[in-house]
Amino acid sequence: MFELLREATIISHFEKEPSFDRLFPNQDFHSGKGLGNLIALPLNGKAMQKDNSMFLDTETFEPYKNQFETIASFKKVSKVKFLGLYESFFNQKPQESIKSNIIPATSTDIEIQISNQVYLKRFQLNKKLIAFLRDNLNFLNSDYLVKKNLGKSTFNIEKYFRLIEETTEGVIIPRGFVSNIVNFCKQESISFKVIDNRKKLDSVDFDSEIELLPHQEIALEKIAEKDFGVIVSPPGSGKTIIGLEIIAQKRQPALIVVHRKQLFDQWIERIQSFLKIPKREIGQIGNQKFTIGKEVTVAMIQSLTRSEEISKIANKFGTIIVDECHHIPAKSFREAIVNFNSFYLYGLTATPKRKNNDEKLIYVYIGNILYNAEQKQKIKESDIKAEINIRETNLFAPFDYKIDKYETISRILIHDTQRNSLIIEDIEKNVNRFKTILVLTERKAHVDILNLYLKDKFETITIHGDDSEQSRRSKLEQLKQGHYKIVISTGQYFGEGVDIDNLECLFITYPFAFEGKLVQYIGRIQRSGKPPVIFDYRDAKIDYFDKMFKQRNRYYKKLLK
Structure with a gap:
């Protein structure tokens, strides 16, 4: 039934589990108890005897005396007239409506456009890729299940995280998922080409005095050729130092996003110590300040929720570091990060695990794990x-x-x-x-x-x-x-x-x-x-x-x- 509704463009091809208040008819047998919800077929003899399921005269709203004879007298409407009626009612041509929803098979290369998000043209998508996107970018919200099982209100809580935004011409998804799309296309022998619309800004020279520890050097080597992704580094292993060295090596104006005041202050202190940038030259967004640094800016995520402010600075950074990125599943984090069109995007965390197992959101928005120094490994390495x-x-x-x-x-x-x-x-x-x-x-x-x-x-x-x-x-x-x-x-x-x-x-x-x-x-x-x-x-x-x-x-x- 749902597949028929998809083909009829009533529901989206990207909806994983569509739901309706009710579908009619949803039973094919009536037990005789109660009213039921069967829909009687028109012209059924017994139904007609009870004045049910009959064609009515539109002027008098009385049943036609001879139903079959009346129906036989109806003349078909020409296609031209039908299309004219449709256009006058809906203010668009039927072909335009259908084309925007039904996705045909295509033999052309799929264009994967990358900027602040990933853009795919609707008419280029085949059924395999549609199913892949639908299955991987709609996933269960565990918080919904927990509250439902506890008998608590689930009002305004989505059952699924739906990470696909549809437009008339295509679909938009978070850019951290792009490597998954590329790998799927290769696996299924689907022709594609990547169009990179990210822009590098003018290079910035950093006076870095960072001396990396062996495990930090390994982390930097792992991410050297990667433009976005997650670095997992346990507490005490120096992930702040790793973040600063990433900024220095990428040589782009950088934005560091944090969610707490103590982290905000800590980053500013470390930037002064290791990159030798005076505090007055470090940009600060938060704590009633809104200044952009030439080299580095530190921002509180709570100050990046206003769209008018983000639009002013969305293209001013080439590198973005999201500290404690395991908070990305929070809606405020997600909605803020996708607005920035940086060339590089990295997340830092001591542990990507989330209480409600929604860490998949981290990888969809920032990218897969590039380096993972597990807690157990750190203990063993230090004996x-x-x-x-x-x-x-x-x-x-x-x-x-x-x-x-x-x-x-x-x-x-x-x-x-x-x-x-x-x-x-x-x-x-x-x-x-x-x-x-x-x-x-x-x-x-x-x-x-x-x-x-x-x-x-x-x-x-x-x-x-x-x-x-x-x-x-x-x-x-x-x-x-x-x-x-x-x-x-x-x-x-x-x-x-x-x-x-x-x-x-x-x-x-x-x-x-x-x-x-x-x-x-x-x-x-x-x-x-x-x-x-x-x-x-x-x-x-x-x-x-x-x-x-x-x-x-x-x-x-x-x-x-």
């Missing part, structure tokens, strides 16, 4: 063996857990005296083993509670999103100088964008399941070069939290192999 300590808690909930009680059970956890005492006891026993300790939770209230236990005995620093700008800068400087013993923070704040290289031990004090988050957290204590030591707390008596621990434990087992 570092992780020490993982699992502590069993006695936490329980006095009710059957349900998802809508999550905040209640969260408050029980962060205020549980016995559980918090176990954490504090472990910290006190191990505090002299390490120069510094990082304690991470997911709740700001928990940061304050744990600090109350520790601040009278040890030099502690608490840091989270509620700190003022001045306070945050002061604390980060104190952390860099190493003037502390224990830092207590939220994972949301400390998991990304904090570059401290003197942390040696990690306490994970609040449950979560996502492996990517765990990779980020462990990366915070790998910069010291010493074996990472991790303390984790298993709340086995609460099934939901225990399932989260088992997800984390899978990764711990990988590290210990």
Whole structure:
């Protein structure tokens, strides 16, 4: 049925799973119960006896007395008259409407045009390529399924990510997918030619003083001949340095896109240090600033959401670096990035894995992984063996857990005296083993509670999103100088964008399941070069939290192999 509707141009050839409120007729048998939704055939004798399914006189709206005789008297309308009526009603010729939707087979080369996105001409696409695009650029939105299964509202949440934009003349797709199209055409012996409409800008000379480590040199070699793609590099491996060296080697005006203020400040600091560009000459978009640097500009993604502002700068950069590009699946990121017509486009991330398994969006928009230094490889290369300590808690909930009680059970956890005492006891026993300790939770209230236990005995620093700008800068400087013993923070704040290289031990004090988050957290204590030591707390008596621990434990087992 759907294929017939496609051929009739009622639905798009690129729609993977079209849906309708209802189709009639959708049953061919009536049980006799209720009205049903059968449509009786015209001129059926029994139906006519009940005054159903008959032709009516358009002037009186009365049934014709002799249906067959009346029908036989109708004269055919000429093709010319029919086309004239169609054109007067719809203000277009039938051929134009049909041609814009029905895609014929073609024997000409398929033109793959690349600029800020990939453009394909509709009439050149054959059925194989259409099916390939439909199957690979429409994929399930896991967030939709999760909410649906939990009985939550799915209003305004797409069931599928549909990454194909249709126009009258063709289709538009994100440019990161172009290598997949090329490989498919080669595999299926489909003739094609690539038309590159990207433009290089005037070259820029960078005064780079970067000395690359061996694994960073390998990364640069892997991407030397690639114009766009993703670099996966664990925390502490220097992906910021890799990004700066890419900019220096490509010799194009560069835009660095970030999503957090601490990352914004970090990049500006590193640009000054390694590329020797004064701060006043570094472009800044964000924090109430909108200046374009001759060599490098750093932008907050939140400041690139206004189309009128993006249009002013869309063609001013030859290289774009998207830091923490695992956030690309966020709609604001995607919609901003596709507007820039840069020659080079690279994404940097410590882990491309996403909580809802929608990391495919990263590769569609930026390109495939060009270099991947996995966390496990980094540990092995440094001859570092992780020490993982699992502590069993006695936490329980006095009710059957349900998802809508999550905040209640969260408050029980962060205020549980016995559980918090176990954490504090472990910290006190191990505090002299390490120069510094990082304690991470997911709740700001928990940061304050744990600090109350520790601040009278040890030099502690608490840091989270509620700190003022001045306070945050002061604390980060104190952390860099190493003037502390224990830092207590939220994972949301400390998991990304904090570059401290003197942390040696990690306490994970609040449950979560996502492996990517765990990779980020462990990366915070790998910069010291010493074996990472991790303390984790298993709340086995609460099934939901225990399932989260088992997800984390899978990764711990990988590290210990």
